[in-house]
Amino acid sequence: MNEPSLTGPVEVVGTGLLGTSIALACRRVGLDVLLTDASPEHLRTASGLGAGRSRTPGDRPQLVVVAVPPDHLGTEIARALADTDAVVTDVGSVKTGPLAAVADVAGVERYVGGHPMAGSERSGPLAATAALFDGRPWAVTPHATSRPDAIALVEELALLCGAVPVRLSPDEHDRAVARTSHVPHLLASLVAARLADAPEQHLALSGQGVRDVTRVAAGDPALYGQIVTANADAVLGLLGEVRGELDALIEAIASGNRDGLGALLAQGVAGTQAIPGKHGGPVRPTRSVFVSVPDHPGELARLFADAGASEVNIEDVHIDHDPGRPVGLVELLVDEARADHLIGSLESRGWVTHR
Amino acid sequence: MNEPSLTGPVEVVGTGLLGTSIALACRRVGLDVLLTDASPEHLRTASGLGAGRSRTPGDRPQLVVVAVPPDHLGTEIARALADTDAVVTDVGSVKTGPLAAVADVAGVERYVGGHPMAGSERSGPLAATAALFDGRPWAVTPHATSRPDAIALVEELALLCGAVPVRLSPDEHDRAVARTSHVPHLLASLVAARLADAPEQHLALSGQGVRDVTRVAAGDPALYGQIVTANADAVLGLLGEVRGELDALIEAIASGNRDGLGALLAQGVAGTQAIPGKHGGPVRPTRSVFVSVPDHPGELARLFADAGASEVNIEDVHIDHDPGRPVGLVELLVDEARADHLIGSLESRGWVTHR
CATH class of the missing domain: 3.40.50.720 (NAD(P)-binding Rossmann-like Domain)
Known part of the structure; x- marks a missing residue:
């Protein structure tokens, strides 16, 4: 305009x-x-x-x-x-x-x-x-x-x-947020609820995966309950689909049907690829570079300064919480074609990396 | 020893x-x-x-x-x-x-x-x-x-x-990884599968939440199928629990039972709090500080250098992929008691932040 x-x-x-x-x-x-x-x-x-x-x-x-x-x-x-x-x-x-x-x-x-x-x-x-x-x-x-x-x-x-x-349209919006927000939140809550009374020793094996899956489930139950109730129709439609697929999943595992299980997992892979990438474009292939980083304030800054000096754009970052020692593992997601350059550059500056 | x-x-x-x-x-x-x-x-x-x-x-x-x-x-x-x-x-x-x-x-x-x-x-x-x-x-x-x-x-x-x-014990181990790894992965796949054939316009509303929930679902279906099949008993036990809770969730939403829905969501909150924190200790309360960051290599380094100068330890980082403009939103998770100090410090160095 x-x-x-x-x-x-x-x-x-x-x-x-x-x-x-x-x-x-x-x-x-x-x-x-x-x-x-x-x-x-x-x-x-x-x-x-x-x-x-x-x-x-x-x-x-x-x-x-x-x-x-x-x-x-x-x-x-x-x-x-x-x-x-x-x-x-x-x-x-x-x-x-x-x-x-x-x-x-x-x-x-x-x-x-x-x-x-x-x-x-x-x-x-x-x-x-x-x-x-x-x-x-x-x-x-x-x-x-x-x-x-x-x-x-x-x-x-x-x-x-x-x-x-x-x-x-209002109707499309409500179906869209049921799919991209409300149903993911509800299923994250179901996963997280399985952890609530788990033995401490079992929880000690928690990695970054379960932390990512359950993160949104920490939100305010009262507010989220209001939102979900207001979008009941769209949410129920999708939860019905999920229940059908969950039954198929249980059946495939119980019967040892590896092809059926593989097909369900492959649908999930396709779904992760459907989420739009940065700037709304298609998702570019990225690779993870892991770096061991001492757990005190200056070290992350030093890492990002060194990564910046390598002129490789960092697409995403995860810090892996470690359960018993003062070294964290930082995962840098970068363009697949630039990963080796980043690793070489960081190693030459004294960082311990792996892919 | x-x-x-x-x-x-x-x-x-x-x-x-x-x-x-x-x-x-x-x-x-x-x-x-x-x-x-x-x-x-x-x-x-x-x-x-x-x-x-x-x-x-x-x-x-x-x-x-x-x-x-x-x-x-x-x-x-x-x-x-x-x-x-x-x-x-x-x-x-x-x-x-x-x-x-x-x-x-x-x-x-x-x-x-x-x-x-x-x-x-x-x-x-x-x-x-x-x-x-x-x-x-x-x-x-x-x-x-x-x-x-x-x-x-x-x-x-x-x-x-x-x-x-x-x-x-071997049996405990298998039940532990079913809970902390296999079932979270399978439910992430079910959520992700709902996105596979969603209209592009709906996916445009995807935020960090759905990206986190579905991230693990990108893993190799063949390998993951092998692992899940080998742990079928423990996985099926938990998936049975999930199916029961999913039915309860659908019933609560369909009948407009906000208390029931709130109770299910509250169990999820408790689960997120049960995951051990960094160094195996209890989870310390953290707060998110959001910073707007121009999307080119040097800027993240500058941000972490400035964050490092504030002497606040960064517990975790998320970079929010934005669907149409060259500014990213970086979320820094820090100790609740240190968030205001970090915000003040970053703002004094010219960063645009919000909580």
């Missing part, structure tokens, strides 16, 4: 982590930001952080961003449509529910759902930052009667926040 | 990744290492790497390490017990099967199973390194009639390789 059409004021309803972060991003480019919150304390905190000012009766916002908990989305979106002639969006994790709640409200053509794929394990305005959305996808979910200028304005907000707008 | 009782020679049967790495670790401390392999090419490669020499008829090994594929373990352990009066160990991923295969062999009291929790996505002697086992758990699995001196010798091998011996 050439001319900015988002000129403000922007009203943010709900000054928690997401609302306050959006407000800060809008303030960063000089927009007038109006803040509304049922909690006067949150409102004072957000204002104090420079996120905006309280809304006054004469204000006429151009865009209202509803950033309240899932249970209150429908009510607050309807109120914003009734109280203003602004474009209205929200940041809820599930999109069909709030839309159904406002489908018959006058002015619904000014509503366009949104969902920035960003968050933090902390909440509240004090955790907010204008950088929260940097490089993250931001789902923009127009419905059948959303006005084109309203859609454009919401996409402009996403870009202004540093995010990458991804346009989907 | 005060006096080393492992004085060699050590025979390594099978010069793949694990066998050659163990041979290199033994050579590092000056032990005489004898190499045996059905493949003359692997044998030549391993010898060429300095991993040892071919075994000759007059050699009398003190310890034989059997490092062959799962399907051949029983045969090769039995052969080593018959051909030598040495202590015999192996490095297979499953321990009850090989033991059952040699339970009636003369000299079985000289056999003590082993399983170093280390590996690589590469295989063969060229990928080997003496550092492969640094800081990793190494399960040592004596059976009822294993001789105490044989157990001590195998634990000495694990220590010599830089690993941390963890003693378990």
Whole structure:
């Protein structure tokens, strides 16, 4: 877009982590930001952080961003449509529910759902930052009667926040997050639950694999329960598929059917390759380079300085927690074609590496 | 132990990744290492790497390490017990099967199973390194009639390789790895399989969570199929539990039973907390600090240099792949009590951070 059409004021309803972060991003480019919150304390905190000012009766916002908990989305979106002639969006994790709640409200053509794929394990305005959305996808979910200028304005907000707008219908969005977020979380919880009462000695054999698989399962059960409940249809459809495949897996193992088991595992490999790579392009083949690193603050810096000097781009990093000695194993994922160069370069600087 | 009782020679049967790495670790401390392999090419490669020499008829090994594929373990352990009066160990991923295969062999009291929790996505002697086992758990699995001196010798091998011996019965070991490795892998495969034919637009919403959950599912289906089949009993027991919990989860979501759903998710949280922390101690509370980092080689080095200067120990690192722009988000996990100090320090050096 050439001319900015988002000129403000922007009203943010709900000054928690997401609302306050959006407000800060809008303030960063000089927009007038109006803040509304049922909690006067949150409102004072957000204002104090420079996120905006309280809304006054004469204000006429151009865009209202509803950033309240899932249970209150429908009510607050309807109120914003009734109280203003602004474009209205929200940041809820599930999109069909709030839309159904406002489908018959006058002015619904000014509503366009949104969902920035960003968050933090902390909440509240004090955790907010204008950088929260940097490089993250931001789902923009127009419905059948959303006005084109309203859609454009919401996409402009996403870009202004540093995010990458991804346009989907509300229904597609909900099926997408069921697949890429809700079901992975639920199955990670089932794996993690098997560890809860395992003997300590068994847990001593835990490696990086089980840590990765279960990491998301540490999230807040109450909040996650709300999200999953709100997306029950899409989640249940996929969980039904998973149950069918789990039965097939159990049958293949019980009957010693290695081909069947291999086919199920191969589907999983294909799935890991389907996840888009950095910059949205196809996944480039990477190779792991392991480096033994003494476990104190300066050593990682020295490693990355030496890796930087090798001019090999590090695609990802994992630090392997070790269960009994002061040496960590750092895994550097790099372009397959550059791995040998990195290893040679690090070894020449005294690092112990292996592939 | 005060006096080393492992004085060699050590025979390594099978010069793949694990066998050659163990041979290199033994050579590092000056032990005489004898190499045996059905493949003359692997044998030549391993010898060429300095991993040892071919075994000759007059050699009398003190310890034989059997490092062959799962399907051949029983045969090769039995052969080593018959051909030598040495202590015999192996490095297979499953321990009850090989033991059952040699339970009636003369000299079985000289056999003590082993399983170093280390590996690589590469295989063969060229990928080997003496550092492969640094800081990793190494399960040592004596059976009822294993001789105490044989157990001590195998634990000495694990220590010599830089690993941390963890003693378990063969049966306990197999149940432990079913829980901490095989079942997490299988469920990660089921999650990943759901992505294999998902629309590209849905996959665009993938975040770090689904990448973590599915990462292990990228492993070789044929090898993993062998391992799972060999541990069928323990794996099936746990998969049965998972199926029961999955049914309960589906029922809770379908009936809108938020308390039931919350309880299942809370079990998952407890499981993530049960995994031992770095150095085997309890998990210390960590906090995530996110930093926006331009995506070119020098920037990570600069970040870690600045983090190092803050004297805050980085517990783990994740690089968030972004789907459309040249800025990455790096997540640094640090001690909760040190997060604010790190943020202040990084911000004062010009980094954009958030929690």
